[in-house]
Amino acid sequence: MTSTSMTYTFSPEQHGHLVPYIAALHASCITLDHMVGPFLPPLTNEKLLPWWKERIAEAAGATRIIVLLLPETKPGKKPLGTDLRGLAMLKLAETETGSFRGHIDAVLVDRRHRRQGGARSLVAALEYEAAKKGRSLLLVDTETDSVAEMAFKKLDYTEIGKVPHFSRALPNGKKGETFFYKEFLPSSP
Secondary structure, eight states, rough: OOOOEEEEEEHHHHGGGHHHHEEEEHHHHHHHHHHOSSSSSSSHHHOOOOOOOOHHHHTTSSSSSEEEEOOOOOOTTOOGGGGEEEEEEEEEESGGGGGEEEEEEEEEGGGGGTTTSSSHHHHHHHHHHHTTTTEEEEEEEEEETTTHHHHHTTTTTTEEEEEEEEEETTTEEEEEEEEEEEEEOOOOO
């Protein structure tokens, strides 16, 4: 029986040791699921770890929110790398004119923990954290005709449109991208 999954906002002190496991989850989604990501296979730690360390630095600098899906744990107990079930990221717009926006740029769930509501929980946690930071408009783009596209439709994101041949994909092809947005009220300070 699988223990209950919970979402946790990434904390370098509590979760910094998980970076190699985060990179491995990302690699598996690109390699096994053929997800379009920032890299094409073959993937190496030399590509992935520095990229993830930059994302972690952005989270520490308050320009990115990273939420992890982990088993429910006692306060203060550090999760194991093998506990990582998923993650989601939100890039916060850094301009004065976009200070109410954010862009969801990753929702990754380990294959062993899919179809259990993890992606829904991760997106809900991102929305909650975004609202706490005064964000009221979230944007996301997904591969056209993907599980992610269907998921964001079910999560009440409004489709803006599709762009064919948007991302390079293997072997020697390109994939379309579907763009969405969702507006909601930010939390009061």
